[in-house]
Amino acid sequence: MTVGEPDGAQSPRPPRDGRGRGRAMTLAGTLEAAEAAAPVESLDVVARMLQERFGAVSVSFLITDFTGSSVVRLGAAGSVDTDEPARRITLRGTLYDDVIRTQQPGVEDKGADVTVRIVAPVTNRGDAIGLLELFLPVAPDEEVMREIGEAAHALAYIVIANRSFTDVYQWGRRTVPLSLAAEIQHRLLPASLACEAAQFAVAGALEPADHVGGDTFDYAIGRDTVQLSVTDAMGHDVQAALLATLAVGALRRARRAGADLAEQARQADQAMREHGKKGYVTGQLLRISLIDGHTEFVNAGHPWPLRMRDGQVREITPAVDMPFGFDAPHTYRVQSLDLRPGDRLVMLTDGVLERNAGNFDLSDLIVGTRDLHPREAARTLIAAIVDANDGHLQDDATVMCLDWHGTNHSQRDATTGADLTDASQPSRTGRTTPRR
Numbered sequence: 001m002t003v004g005e006p007d008g009a010q011s012p013r014p015p016r017d018g019r020g021r022g023r024a025m026t027l028a029g030t031l032e033a034a035e036a037a038a039p040v041e042s043l044d045v046v047a048r049m050l051q052e053r054f055g056a057v058s059v060s061f062l063i064t065d066f067t068g069s070s071v072v073r074l075g076a077a078g079s080v081d082t083d084e085p086a087r088r089i090t091l092r093g094t095l096y097d098d099v100i101r102t103q104q105p106g107v108e109d110k111g112a113d114v115t116v117r118i119v120a121p122v123t124n125r126g127d128a129i130g131l132l133e134l135f136l137p138v139a140p141d142e143e144v145m146r147e148i149g150e151a152a153h154a155l156a157y158i159v160i161a162n163r164s165f166t167d168v169y170q171w172g173r174r175t176v177p178l179s180l181a182a183e184i185q186h187r188l189l190p191a192s193l194a195c196e197a198a199q200f201a202v203a204g205a206l207e208p209a210d211h212v213g214g215d216t217f218d219y220a221i222g223r224d225t226v227q228l229s230v231t232d233a234m235g236h237d238v239q240a241a242l243l244a245t246l247a248v249g250a251l252r253r254a255r256r257a258g259a260d261l262a263e264q265a266r267q268a269d270q271a272m273r274e275h276g277k278k279g280y281v282t283g284q285l286l287r288i289s290l291i292d293g294h295t296e297f298v299n300a301g302h303p304w305p306l307r308m309r310d311g312q313v314r315e316i317t318p319a320v321d322m323p324f325g326f327d328a329p330h331t332y333r334v335q336s337l338d339l340r341p342g343d344r345l346v347m348l349t350d351g352v353l354e355r356n357a358g359n360f361d362l363s364d365l366i367v368g369t370r371d372l373h374p375r376e377a378a379r380t381l382i383a384a385i386v387d388a389n390d391g392h393l394q395d396d397a398t399v400m401c402l403d404w405h406g407t408n409h410s411q412r413d414a415t416t417g418a419d420l421t422d423a424s425q426p427s428r429t430g431r432t433t434p435r436r
Contacts, residue, residue, distance in 0.1 A: 025053050025147060027154055034158045039165035042158050043074065050151055054144060056134045057115050061122070061155065062089070062096065063130040063172040066186065068193075068205065068379045071096055071131060072172045095119055100128050101376055105149060109139050116140065120148050124156040126196035126203065126375060160191075181212035184241035188216045188248045194375040195219065198409040199290050200226060204400040205378035207351075207386055207393060214240030214281070215349045215396035216248050220255060224291050227255060230400050231283040232302065232349045239279070246271050247281040247324055261285050265298045265324070265332035272325030280325035284347055286402075288339065293407045295337040300324050303353060306366060308344040313363035341406030344370065344377075351395035352385055360384055374401035 033049060034042040047059040062071040070088045091097040099106045099119045108117040115135040122130045132152040140148070163169040178186065185208060194203035204217040214233025219226065229251055233243035250271035254264040264285060272281060282301040289295070301323035305316050316337065322330040339345065346366055353362075365384055369377040378401040385397045 025049055025151060027150060030151060030154045031157065034154075035161075039162040040168050042162050043155065046151065046155060046158065050134060050148075053147070054134065054136055054140075056136050058133075058135045060133045061130055062133060063159075063169060064100070064128055065173050067207065067382075068128070068375075069383065074168065074172050096131055099131060101372075103128070103373075105145060105152075107140065107145075118145070118148060120152040122152045122155045122159070124153075124160060125192070126194045126201055126373065127192035128194070128375060129156050129159050179212065179237070181237045181241040182208055184238070184245060185212055185214070185216065188218075188241075188244055190218055190220075194373075195221065197221060197226070199405050199407055200288070201374050201403045201405075202226070202228065202401065203373070203375040203378045204230075204398065205382040206396065206398045207382045209236070209351065209393040209396050211236040212241060213351060213396035214244040215351065215398040216244050217347075217398055217400045218248060218252070219400075220252075222290075224289060226288050226290060228286040228347070228400060228402065229283060230302065230347045230349060230398060231281050232351075232396070232398070233281045234279050243272070243276055243279045243281055243325075246275055247283065251283075251285070261287050261296060261298045261334050262332050265300060265321075269300075269322075269324040269326075269330075269332070273327065276325045278325075278327075280323040282323045282350075286337070286345075286347070288404070290407060293339065293341075293404075295339040296334050297337050298332050298334055300332065303348060303350050305348070306346040306363070307339075308346070308366055308370060309340065309342070311367060311370065313366050339404050341404060341408075343404050344374075345402040345404065346381075347400040347402075349396060349398040351393060351397035352381070352399060354395055360388055374403050377401050 030046060030049065033045050037045045043061050047061070050056055050059045060073055062073050064071055065088065069092070070090050072088060089096065091100065095106045095108060095117075096119060099121050103121045103123060105118060105120040115137060116139050118134045118136060118140060120132045121128065122132055132148065132155055134148065159169060189204070189206065193205070195201070202219055204219075206215055206217065208215075213236055215231070217228070217230045219228045231244060231247050231251075233240040233247065235243065247268050250268040251264050254267040259267065268281070268283065272279065284300070284302040284305065285298040287296050297318070299318050299320050301320060304318065306313055307316055318335045319333055321332050322328065344366070365381060366377075369380050372380065378399045381399045382397055386393065
């Protein structure tokens with residue numbers, strides 16, 4: 001979505017008297033106009049509405065890529081060339097990075113005769129989908145910033161509603177072509193890599209190895225529970241991706257049928273033994289009651305999780321059962337996990353622990369990111385692992401980060417993301433309250 005002059009264009013300013021503002025935008029009107037357009041053109045429609053409303057020199061939508069380390073500017077519908085990789089804009093050290101990390105709009109005003117740049121987060125329930133960027137001829141007042149924020153919020157829903165109908169958004173998230181194994185792997189991940197609720201916030205990040213290793217993560221929110229899983233298929237490339245598909249498919253099927261953790265694990269194990277051709281998958285399944293906070297989990301040959309409480313990181317050391325797919329007779333034990341309000345739980349795969357990843361202290365890094373939203377904490381951890389391996393991983397690295405706020409928090413402000421029971425809880429600023 002790009003309307004108007006190129007990014008950063010300069011033009012003479014009109015008088016700063018507010019003249020030239022077009023017809024007011026409403027959320028209902030924005031959504032209706034987007035739905036009336038073809039899925040690939042819906043963002044362009046909103047861009048034109050914003051340009052008319054504020055007299056903007058240009059309006060753009062930038063989508064975050066799979067890694068969360070860069071954004072890609074989506075052009076107008078007719079200019080998208082899906083035969084070429086998307087043009088990557090690295091986030092580090094940019095205004096885009098600040099806006100995504102803080103989830104607060106950014107304004108850049110360089111003075112007379114230069115357009116004013118506004119960048120607003122396009123986020124839904126903690127999932128940072130992208131950014132809305134406008135270049136205005138005059139500095140925005142509070143009311144204009146409010147309207148831009150509402151438009152950005154609407155854009156998040158427009159992207160979510162339309163991305164199942166077109167490949168344009170998938171194209172925008174790929175800064176490099178994906179291998180067949182990576183394509184399969186990405187389709188196994190949840191549609192949104194992060195989610196905020198009143199009781200918790202969760203986010204996952206995955207960095208594939210040079211030869212995809214079969215890592216996946218998943219989560220689902222029910223009326224009374226939230227369930228999470230992290231899995232790691234043996235081997236590499238397409239074979240690992242196929243094993244991961246079996247495991248994730250079996251787990252989702254059992255979960256959606258209302259099975260408890262033991263039955264979910266049993267069905268995943270059965271699917272692997274019947275169809276996995278002697279392959280296996282390690283996994284960790286977690287289920288938290290949103291009624292009383294009771295937490296239970298199953299460990300199927302998987303690395304132990306880490307819990308941060310009172311600024312201290314401790315490894316949780318449960319009993320470990322067989323990976324899914326082993327022929328030896330075995331069962332899966334459902335174990336209890338002590339999870340208290342204020343805790344951060346980090347689940348990971350062995351790619352986080354292997355080889356050069358040991359060059360940094362994982363516990364120190366978890367403590368050092370304690371004030372970040374789980375989305376940013378997970379990305380920071382993965383970035384450190386990639387840096388420690390000089391950008392080339394021998395095995396997939398996956399981190400899933402859960403902040404537990406507690407069952408006494410039951411409502412969340414849809415506009416700010418803040419918990420309505422306790423104003424100190426995390427909000428759409430992307431920052432959490434410092435832990436005890």
